Amino acid sequence: MSTTAKLRVIFDDLTVRKLILPSGIPSTLQDLKLVIQSTFSTPDGFCLMYQDVEFGGQLFTLTSIEDVQDRGTLKVVKVEPVIVDLCAVEESDGVSSTSLASQDTILLSSSSDESPLSQPWPRNVEIGETKEAMEEERVVLLTEVKKTNNEEIIREKMEKTFSYRRLEVVNQMPSVPDVMARWPALFYESQVKEEFKRITTIHLDQTFLTKMDLYTPKLLTIFKTKGGTAGTKINSVLESLSQKQIYSHDAVIRCLIHFLGESAEELIKDYQDVSKDVIEQDIKDHELKILVLGSAEGVSPTDVIIVIDEPPSLSIYPSPLPLVVPGQAVTVQCEASGFVPLSLELAWEFVGADGKPRALGQGSVSGHRQALDGTYSQSSRLELDSAKLGLGRGGEVSCVAVHKGGTRKAKVALNVIGVSAPSIEDSMAMVAVALGLYGLIKVFSWTFSSAEREVIKEHALP
CATH class of the missing domain: 1.20.5 (Single alpha-helices involved in coiled-coils or other helix-helix interfaces)
Structure with a gap:
């Protein structure tokens, strides 16, 4: 007697069905497709994909029935038919469609419709975007992220520059601060999900929650076997939800933290009917915290705040600085971006030939700007006059940013010519x-x- 099999069938992001096979998994792929068609009234013209557990549940094209396992997941992908409208074309060398037809060649009659598909294939086909064009798009993105209510334009440009950005990350392997400076939109929550989908073709949220639902029964069984202090905390979390007989994702994550021997209280803090002022004051006291806001115990949270102290990324412009002569002033600007919370102190330093640092003040500090991802940016401008500031023959100019998440420093060289007597080497050369x-x-x-x-x-x- 055959064993009943069950399959999870995904049709789209909102439609997921269960397929029960009383006679077990069919012996051929064609029979399986016929069962899916008859069960769910699926029109013809589709292919099947399956989730491979060896590759973390990624989807692969189903080519063998051996890859279908009981309680496995399949995805129905509609295959659009390809329609090609061919037409006769007069060639420039004088060979006409009539002469071609006389050579046992069947020609389709040209369509009267003036659609692009009925036109001859162009001789000069424009190739894709160049590296220079993609770099221009990246620079435009740096401006777009500073605007409000601009998510759609950012999404389109991030989609357009994906191949250029992917090539840069894979080949050059830049540091995280460099990536943040060149691609700040990549660190937005929405773009983290979009980039994950661009790379893996998988929806991050849906995949995570689906996998959590899949493993929750096994996790609950393991949690209940835990003893000691961790077991007591786990039972407290589970008992608070037992009356509703619903184990939320929040509860499973909290139990998992306790099970691993960590303290959920150190990472997660709950607020119930607390004023906004109290929450804002608490945020200042935490460097890494997840704040869960709710109106009552046991009720789904109304909001979640993730607190992360992120130090700024610094850039100095222009870099390198031009050569200056005594009496000439050059303006230098320091840009601090991508930091939270807002509190930041910017200052300038100078290190001359003696190697001793000297404070140059804060310069002209701008107001802060908030990006779509919630981080802030701020800049400082300083006028360097070698004569007034006594900078001698030059040295190293530094911008220093002091932040709760850490101190950052950016440097640039300043060269002043024609200040003092020439050195021995210069004298010998003259x-x-x-x-x-x-x-x-x-x-x-x-x-x-x-x-x-x-x-x-x-x-x-x-």
Whole structure:
């Protein structure tokens, strides 16, 4: 007697059905497709994909019935038919459609419809976006992320520059601060999900919650066997939900934290009917915390706040600085971006030839700007006048950002020319140049003098 099999069938993001097979899994892939068609009234023209547990549940095209397992997951993917409208085209070398037809060639009649599919294939096909064009799009994105209510434009441009960004990350392997500076939108919650989908073709939220639901029964069984202090905390969480007979994702995560020997209280803090001022004050006292806001115990939370102290990324413009002469002023700007919370102190330092740091003040500090991901940015501008500030022959100019998440520093070199007496090396070089010029002058002088004497002699002869 065959064993009844069950399959989870995904049709789209909102439609997931259960398929019961009383006779077990069919022996052929075609029979399985016929069962799906008859059970769910699925129109013809689709292919099947299956989740492979060896690759973390990623989807693969189903080509063998051996890959279908009981309680496995399949996805129905509609295959759109490809319609090609061919038409006869006059060739430039004089070969007409009539002459082609006479050579046992069947030609389809041209359509009267002037749609693009009925037109000849263009001879010059434009190739995709260039590297320079993609870099221009990236620079435009840096401006777009500073605007409000701009999620759709950001999404479109992030989608357009995906291949360029992916190539950069894989080949150059930049640091996280560099990625944040070049692609700040990549750290938005919405774009984290979108980028995950672009790379894996999997919905992050849906996949995570689906997997959690799949493993929740087994996890609950394991949780209930835990003893000691961790077991007591786990039972307290489960008992608070036992009356509703519903184990929420929140409860499973809390139990998992306790099961692993960690303290959920150190990571998660619950608020019930607490004023906004109290919450804002508590945020200042935490560097990493998940705040769960609710109106009453046991009720689904109304909001969740994740507190992360993120230090700023610093950039100095222009870099490198141009050469300056005494009395000439050059303006330098420091840009701090991607930091939370808001509190930030910006200052400038200078280190000369003596190696001692010297404070140059805060400069002209701008107001803060908040990006769509909730992080802040701020800038400081400083006018460097080597004569007024006593910067000598130059040195190293630094922008220092002091933040709750850590201190960051960016540096740039300042070179001042024509300030003091030349060094020994410079003096030797100038002497060598002077001797060379002197020798050259002597050669020209000797040559012209000899020529002049010859001319005098010729005129003196009778």
